[in-house]
Amino acid sequence: xxxxxxxxxxxxxxxxxxxxxxxxxxxxxxxxxxxxxxxxxxxxxxxxxxxxxxxxxxxxxxxxxxxxxxxxxxxxxxxxxxxxxxxxxxx
Amino acid sequence: xxxxxxxxxxxxxxxxxxxxxxxxxxxxxxxxxxxxxxxxxxxxxxxxxxxxxxxxxxxxxxxxxxxxxxxxxxxxxxxxxxxxxxxxxxxxxxxxxxxxxxxxxxxxxxxxxxxxxxxxxxxxxxxxxxxxxxxxxxxxxxxxxxxxxxxxxxxxxxxxxxxxxxxxxxxxxxxxxxxxxxxxxxxxxxxxxxxxxxxxxxxxxxxxx
Numbered sequence: 552x553x554x555x556x557x558x559x560x561x562x563x564x565x566x567x568x569x570x571x572x573x574x575x576x577x578x579x580x581x582x583x584x585x586x587x588x589x590x591x592x593x594x595x596x597x598x599x600x601x602x603x604x605x606x607x608x609x610x611x612x613x614x615x616x617x618x619x620x621x622x623x624x625x626x627x628x629x630x631x632x633x634x635x636x637x638x639x640x641x642x
Numbered sequence: 643x644x645x646x647x648x649x650x651x652x653x654x655x656x657x658x659x660x661x662x663x664x665x666x667x668x669x670x671x672x673x674x675x676x677x678x679x680x681x682x683x684x685x686x687x688x689x690x691x692x693x694x695x696x697x698x699x700x701x702x703x704x705x706x707x708x709x710x711x712x713x714x715x716x717x718x719x720x721x722x723x724x725x726x727x728x729x730x731x732x733x734x735x736x737x738x739x740x741x742x743x744x745x746x747x748x749x750x751x752x753x754x755x756x757x758x759x760x761x762x763x764x765x766x767x768x769x770x771x772x773x774x775x776x777x778x779x780x781x782x783x784x785x786x787x788x789x790x791x792x793x794x795x796x797x798x799x800x801x802x803x804x805x806x807x808x809x810x811x812x813x814x815x816x817x818x819x820x821x822x823x824x825x826x827x828x829x830x831x832x833x834x835x836x837x838x839x840x841x842x843x844x845x846x847x848x849x850x851x
Contacts, residue, residue, distance in 0.1 A: 558682075601683040625681045634848035635678050638799040640791030641686050641742065 556642040560584065562629050564594055565603060565622045574607060574615030598622075650824040653831075654712060658705045660831045665701035667838045668694045674845060686742050689752070693738030700731035726764075729773045733759050736780040743787040774818040781811040802844040809837035 555563075567583030568575045581591050595616070598604045603622040607615045625632070636642050649657065675691030678684075707724035734756050741752040759776045766772035788804040813833030820827035 603683075621681070628678075628681050631848055632678055632681055634799055635674070636687075637791075637795050637797065638803045638844050638848060639690065640787055640794070640800070641684070641690060 556636075558633055558636055558642055560586065560594060561598065561603075562626070562633075564591075564598065565618060565626055568604065568616055568618050569623075569626060574617050577614055577616070580616065649827050653828045657827070657831055658708045658712070660835055661701045661705035661708070664834060664838055665698045665705065667842055668698035668701065671841065671845070672698060685747070689738050690742055693735045693742070696731045696735030696738060700728050700735060703731060704728045725770070729763060729769065730760060733763065733773065733776060733780075736777055736784075740780045740783050743783060771818070774814060778811065778814050778818060781807065781814050785811050799844055799847050802840045802847065806837040806840035806844070809833050809840065813837065 563584045564580055564586075567580050570583075571579055577591070577595070580595070581588060584591060584594075586594065595604065595606070599606055601621075602619055603625065605617045605619060607617065609615060672691045672695040675687055675694065679687040679691060703724055707721060707728065711721050737752065737756045737759060741755065744751060759780075763769050763772045763776060785804070785807045788800070788807050792800040792804045794800075810833070813830045816826040816830035816833060820830060
C-alpha cells in the first residue's frame with residue numbers, strides 16, 4: 552500500500568472536519584484521518600499555527616475544531632495543489 | 643572574466659527573444675507557486691517560488707545585457723557587471739531549487755551552498771566556464787530528484803517535469819561547450835525552449851484536473 556503524503560493527510564484532516572459540520576471533536580478527526588494520537592496532535596498544532604483551523608473549548612473543557620476560510624480555499628484547490636506538488640516532488 | 647560565448651551571427655537577436663520568453667515562463671511559475679503557497683503555507687513551495695523568481699530575473703538581465711551589447715551601447719565594464727549579475731541570480735535560483743531536494747529544513751544549508759558556489763565562481767580564472775560547471779552540477783542533482791519523483795508517482799505530470807529538467811541539463815552542457823563552438827550556443831537555447839514548453843504543458847495538466 553502506498554504511503555500517504557503529508558498533503559493527503561492534511562486534506563483528510565480538514566475534510567473530516569468539513570464533512571461533520573464543525574465544530575468537531577478530536578476523536579472524530581482521529582477516527583476519520585486514521586492517524587496515531589500523537590501524529591494527529593502534531594498535525595493539528597501545525598494547522599492551527601498556519602491558520603487552517605481554530606481550536607475552541609466547550610464548558611466541559613473539551614476541545615473542538617473549526618475550519619477557517621484558508622482551509623476551505625485549500626480544500627477547493629486541493630487537486631491543483633496536489634498535482635503541482637507531485638509534479639515537482641515537493642512533499 | 644576570461645571566456646565568453648561564441649554566438650553564431652544568424653542566431654543574434656533570437657537568443658534575446660528566447661531569453662525573454664524563458665523569463666516570462668519562469669516568472670509565471672513563480673506566481674503560480676505563490677498562489678499554491680498562499681493555500682498551503684508550505685515553506686518548501688515558498689523557496690521553490692523564490693528560486694524561479696531569481697531565475698526569471700537572471701534571464702531578464704541576460705537578455706538586456708545581450709540586447710545593449712548587440713547595439714553597441716554597453717561598454718565592456720558594464721557588460722561584465724551584467725554577466726556577473728546574471729551568474730549571481732541564476733546560481734542562487736538553482737541553489738534554492740536544489741535546496742528543496744535536500745531533506746533538511748536548516749536555512750543555513752541554503753546560504754552555505756549559495757556562498758560556496760558564488761565564491762567558487764568568482765575566485766576562478768574562467769568565471770563563465772565555472773558558472774556553467776556549477777549550474778550543470780545543480781541540474782544533475784535536480785534531474786536525479788525528478789527522476790526519483792517520477793518513479794514514485796508514475797504519472798504524466800511528473801514525467802513532463804523530469805524530461806523538462808533533462809532538457810535544461812543538456813542545454814546547459816551545450817552552453818558549457820559553446821565556449822569553443824558557436825553552434826552549441828544556439829542548440830543550448832533550443833533545448834532550453836523545449837524544456838520551458840514542457841514546464842508550461844505541465845502547468846496546463848495541473849490546472850486541467
